[in-house]
Structure formats: C-alpha cells, structure tokens
Amino acid sequence: MPLYSGGYLLYLSFLTPVPSLVGQMKIESIRLQNFKTFRDIHLRDIPPFLVVVGANGTGKSTLFDVFGFLHDCLKNNVRSALDKRGRFKEVISRDSNGKSILIEIQYRMLITGSERLVTYILEIAERKGTPYVKREILRYKRGRHGKPFHFLDFKNGTGYAITNEEDFNKPDEELDRETQTLNSPDVLAVKGLGQFERFKAANAFRQLIESWHVSDFHISAARGRKDAAGSSEHLSETGDNLPLVARYLYEQHRPEFDKILQTMSRRVPGIQDVQPRLTEDGYLTLRFQDGSFKTPFLDRYVSDGTIKMFAYLVLLYDPKPHPLLCVEEPENQLYPRLMAELAEEFRAYSQRGGQVLVSTHSPDFLNAVRLEEVCWLVKEAGGTQIHLAKEDPQLAAYMAEGDQMGYLWKEGFFEGADPR
Structure with missing residues (x-):
C-alpha cells in the first residue's frame, strides 16, 4: 500500500452490521504512519478482545483516538476533527516534514454469502493551512482472483461510486458509475453517499463508524x-x-x-x-x-x-x-x-x-x-512501536508454564516497556 505524499491517509477494511451486508465485524489489523507518536507501526492479527499496556506517554490514548478521529470526520468534517486535536500540524508526527499520515485498518464483511476484505482509504492533505480530502477510496475483491475493485473513488472532492456493486455476474467495466461532486473539500464522500442505500458499501461503512463507541x-x-x-x-x-x-x-x-x-x-x-x-x-x-x-x-x-x-x-x-x-x-x-x-x-x-x-x-x-489478547507499546527515539505478547518467546514460555500476565508485566518481562 503506497503512502500518498502531502496528505493524511486512512485505510480500512471492515465487517458491517448493515442488514443488506450481513456479517459480524472484526478488526484484523491497524497500520499507522506519522499519526502523532506512531511514525510507522502495523498491528496484525487483532483478537476480538485486545488489551493494550504501556508506560505513560507511549500512545495508548492515541491508538484509541484513531477511531475517534474517523468518527469525528464523519460526524462533522475533517477540519473540525483536526481542530479538536490541535489542527493538522499537531496530528502529524513532528519529524514527518509535512508528509502523509497513514491509518490502515482491516475488517472483513459478508457480501452475498462470501466473506470479503473491504478497504477504505482516506488521504487528508493541507494546502495553505487548510485541510482537504485529497483521496478517498472504498474497495474490495469481487472474486477470488484479481485486484480489489474501487466501488468509491474520489479525488479533491470529485469522483464516482458504484450503484450495482452486488451484481457479481457483470464484469467490472459494466458496473454503473455515478459521478458526484462534494459540497466542501473537507467532507468525506462516505458521509454524503453513505446516506443512500444504492451505494451499499459506503452506506455500510458509514453505519459501522456511527456505531463505534x-x-x-x-x-x-x-x-x-x-x-x-x-x-x-x-x-x-x-x-x-x-x-x-x-x-x-x-x-x-x-x-x-x-x-x-x-x-x-x-x-x-x-x-x-x-x-x-x-x-x-x-x-x-x-x-x-x-x-x-x-x-x-x-x-x-x-x-x-x-x-x-x-x-x-x-x-x-x-x-x-x-x-x-x-x-x-x-x-x-x-x-x-x-x-x-x-x-x-x-x-x-x-x-x-x-x-x-x-x-x-x-x-x-x-x-x-490470555497471551494472545495482549500487546504493549514501547517508545523508541521519540516514536512508538507495538509488540504482541504471543510473539515473544519468553512470555509464551512463562504463560505455558502457568504464570499470569499481570505478574510478568509487573516484574518487567515486557521488554522495553518499563519507563525506568
């Protein structure tokens, strides 16, 4: 996945609770680049129940704010979501030299009886002190083979959305595209188009975000x-x-x-x-x-x-x-x-x-x-890294022998996590 230059990139794939696209949501992975203290991290294989630990200031609140940020963008607009967090310059990592911020979240959803990985990409740039949505994409694979197809694709407030995306008998080139122009460059396309049932993927994604707590x-x-x-x-x-x-x-x-x-x-x-x-x-x-x-x-x-x-x-x-x-x-x-x-x-x-x-x-x-339900954050050279407990051989061995995770945390067995 390329990181678009000069902007703020958000990539998500999701399960939706929407009746037309029935499925049980589960986040599979989160990737962040230049989002506050997260310069470049990729958290994979996220379980249904995940516990995050780390010293003060390592970014636990920032990790959760990824979801709050997107919710605020959808509820109002990108500008207000950034203003709430100190504006664009306070959200992007300080040593990023004005480059993009990447947020990548993977979900799965059930579409016409098949589980598919759906991808949402949001790139937010700043021009002369004004934030705007530079790129917004919603995509997933229509079949087992080939590249993910774009069901929503917007650049600088103008783009298209597919209205018959569930017609899997039609080839990609025969799908119906509806061109739209947004009222403001800092408004998400999924906010407007997600109100209409004919844009099923956008509608499902909007309802999903609105249901986050x-x-x-x-x-x-x-x-x-x-x-x-x-x-x-x-x-x-x-x-x-x-x-x-x-x-x-x-x-x-x-x-x-x-x-x-x-x-x-x-x-x-x-x-x-x-x-x-x-x-x-x-x-x-x-x-x-x-x-x-x-x-x-x-x-x-x-x-x-x-x-x-x-x-x-x-x-x-x-x-x-x-x-x-x-x-x-x-x-x-x-x-x-x-x-x-x-x-x-x-x-x-x-x-x-x-x-x-x-x-x-x-x-x-x-x-x-449990071992597979824990990750910890470590701040290194001003940036934060994420470690999965299940990938640490020492922690896995201790837990297999009957030790408890809290005891191991308290005794300093989470490498690099002790603030001392």
Missing part, C-alpha cells in the same frame, strides 16, 4: 438528575445519559436489566437493587437499595466505584452491542478484586459480536487476560 466516561457526568427526554437506547461516551438508559433497559429489556442487578449484587457489597425513578418535576434519577437500609438512596450518595461498575454493566449488557468498544483504564475507582470479573465481562461482550479494545495499568486485570 470510544468511551470517555466521567462519573460526575453520570451522577445526578437528568432530563427525562434524550438519547436512551445506548450509553453515551461520557455516560451522562446513564439514568435514561437504565430506565430504557428496565422497561424494554427487563431480562438484561435483571442480569445487571444480579451482577451488581455479587460485586458491590450491600447493593440489592437499582431503580431508575422519575421525579415529580420531570427529571430522572437513579436510586440504589442497600441491604442495610430500608430506604433507597440517590446516586449522589453512593461511591464512585459503584456508579462506574453500574455504568460498565449497562454498557456491556446492551441488547445491541457496538461493533467496536474502546475503554481506557477501566480499573480506576474499582476495587482490584473486581478486575478479573470485569475482564471476563469484556471478553463475553466480544464473543457476543462487539470487538473490545481496553488499555490498562492494572496487573490484576492483566492476570485475567
């Missing part, structure tokens, strides 16, 4: 009274709609809500019930029932750990799992004993269809993780 949970945002009107089916990135989602699960998906309560009662001493209640003035609150007290008490009186555990369970027992879930340092405010069970919850979520990426500093969390 990159958690930025804040306990202060989750607490307190909330307006009874608002988004209620899925927990927001900050968790500020927690009472609304709890009420939605309580009323519409009672079995899932009961599972949450059962898990809470096992993991949080004394908590027997959680009640989403509508106040007389029209606001929603959460009331927690402690077995020691006859009267439930409001969420502002319970611990941070209790609120956070409840929020994680609401997220993880979502009846419609996100195709991708990213969570940073879930151990904060939680008792170490809960880490093993929380890791199992994340793994179970990934087995239900939502891939999970978690960053952590907790040896207790790592002790519940």
Whole structure:
C-alpha cells in the first residue's frame, strides 16, 4: 500500500452490521504512519478482545483516538476533527516534514454469502493551512482472483461510486458509475453517499463508524438528575445519559436489566437493587437499595466505584452491542478484586459480536487476560512501536508454564516497556 505524499491517509477494511451486508465485524489489523507518536507501526492479527499496556506517554490514548478521529470526520468534517486535536500540524508526527499520515485498518464483511476484505482509504492533505480530502477510496475483491475493485473513488472532492456493486455476474467495466461532486473539500464522500442505500458499501461503512463507541466516561457526568427526554437506547461516551438508559433497559429489556442487578449484587457489597425513578418535576434519577437500609438512596450518595461498575454493566449488557468498544483504564475507582470479573465481562461482550479494545495499568486485570489478547507499546527515539505478547518467546514460555500476565508485566518481562 503506497503512502500518498502531502496528505493524511486512512485505510480500512471492515465487517458491517448493515442488514443488506450481513456479517459480524472484526478488526484484523491497524497500520499507522506519522499519526502523532506512531511514525510507522502495523498491528496484525487483532483478537476480538485486545488489551493494550504501556508506560505513560507511549500512545495508548492515541491508538484509541484513531477511531475517534474517523468518527469525528464523519460526524462533522475533517477540519473540525483536526481542530479538536490541535489542527493538522499537531496530528502529524513532528519529524514527518509535512508528509502523509497513514491509518490502515482491516475488517472483513459478508457480501452475498462470501466473506470479503473491504478497504477504505482516506488521504487528508493541507494546502495553505487548510485541510482537504485529497483521496478517498472504498474497495474490495469481487472474486477470488484479481485486484480489489474501487466501488468509491474520489479525488479533491470529485469522483464516482458504484450503484450495482452486488451484481457479481457483470464484469467490472459494466458496473454503473455515478459521478458526484462534494459540497466542501473537507467532507468525506462516505458521509454524503453513505446516506443512500444504492451505494451499499459506503452506506455500510458509514453505519459501522456511527456505531463505534470510544468511551470517555466521567462519573460526575453520570451522577445526578437528568432530563427525562434524550438519547436512551445506548450509553453515551461520557455516560451522562446513564439514568435514561437504565430506565430504557428496565422497561424494554427487563431480562438484561435483571442480569445487571444480579451482577451488581455479587460485586458491590450491600447493593440489592437499582431503580431508575422519575421525579415529580420531570427529571430522572437513579436510586440504589442497600441491604442495610430500608430506604433507597440517590446516586449522589453512593461511591464512585459503584456508579462506574453500574455504568460498565449497562454498557456491556446492551441488547445491541457496538461493533467496536474502546475503554481506557477501566480499573480506576474499582476495587482490584473486581478486575478479573470485569475482564471476563469484556471478553463475553466480544464473543457476543462487539470487538473490545481496553488499555490498562492494572496487573490484576492483566492476570485475567490470555497471551494472545495482549500487546504493549514501547517508545523508541521519540516514536512508538507495538509488540504482541504471543510473539515473544519468553512470555509464551512463562504463560505455558502457568504464570499470569499481570505478574510478568509487573516484574518487567515486557521488554522495553518499563519507563525506568
């Protein structure tokens, strides 16, 4: 895959949750060039549940921000996504001399009964201080042989998309191309064309990105009274709609809500019930029932750990799992004993269809993780490299003998990861 000069390149292949292109999403690989601290890395064979570790400043948050960046580009435009991160000059690696940034993500999707690798390429350049989409491509192989076919191909805001891509009986040259010109040079083609079902690959890709969840949970945002009107089916990135989602699960998906309560009662001493209640003035609150007290008490009186555990369970027992879930340092405010069970919850979520990426500093969390589920980041000469635990002979040998990953991490067996 060439790295286009003078721009910002994003390459993805994906599984889609869209009904017309049924399949279960799984990220296969991520490649980054000149994206902040990642000058040139390629993370392959990503499992459904991946745990990322590393010293502070090695790029764990940056790795997750790859998904947030694309989500922001789709939600608004490229300029706003870059401005949110300090503009183009702050996103591109400092020693890149103004060259491209490459983000390459591989997914698989089921198309007309066959699993295919679909590729999305986005190149963002800057001209006279103004960012624009220099190249955007969506492609996959129509058959077993030959090169991937471009179903969407745009340059500088003008290009084409295929409207009958699933007609595999037709040769490539007979497919119907629809030429389009975008309204602005910093808008993604998949944002506009993805609204229309006739552009199936673009439509699937747009819906996929919109379904990603990159958690930025804040306990202060989750607490307190909330307006009874608002988004209620899925927990927001900050968790500020927690009472609304709890009420939605309580009323519409009672079995899932009961599972949450059962898990809470096992993991949080004394908590027997959680009640989403509508106040007389029209606001929603959460009331927690402690077995020691006859009267439930409001969420502002319970611990941070209790609120956070409840929020994680609401997220993880979502009846419609996100195709991708990213969570940073879930151990904060939680008792170490809960880490093993929380890791199992994340793994179970990934087995239900939502891939999970978690960053952590907790040896207790790592002790519940398998060899093939771990990678670590190492900063070398100002740039970050990624290492897979399963590819390290020493770690593999220790784990085969019954050692635990958290112990090996704590004792410094992850080469180059110790900040000292």
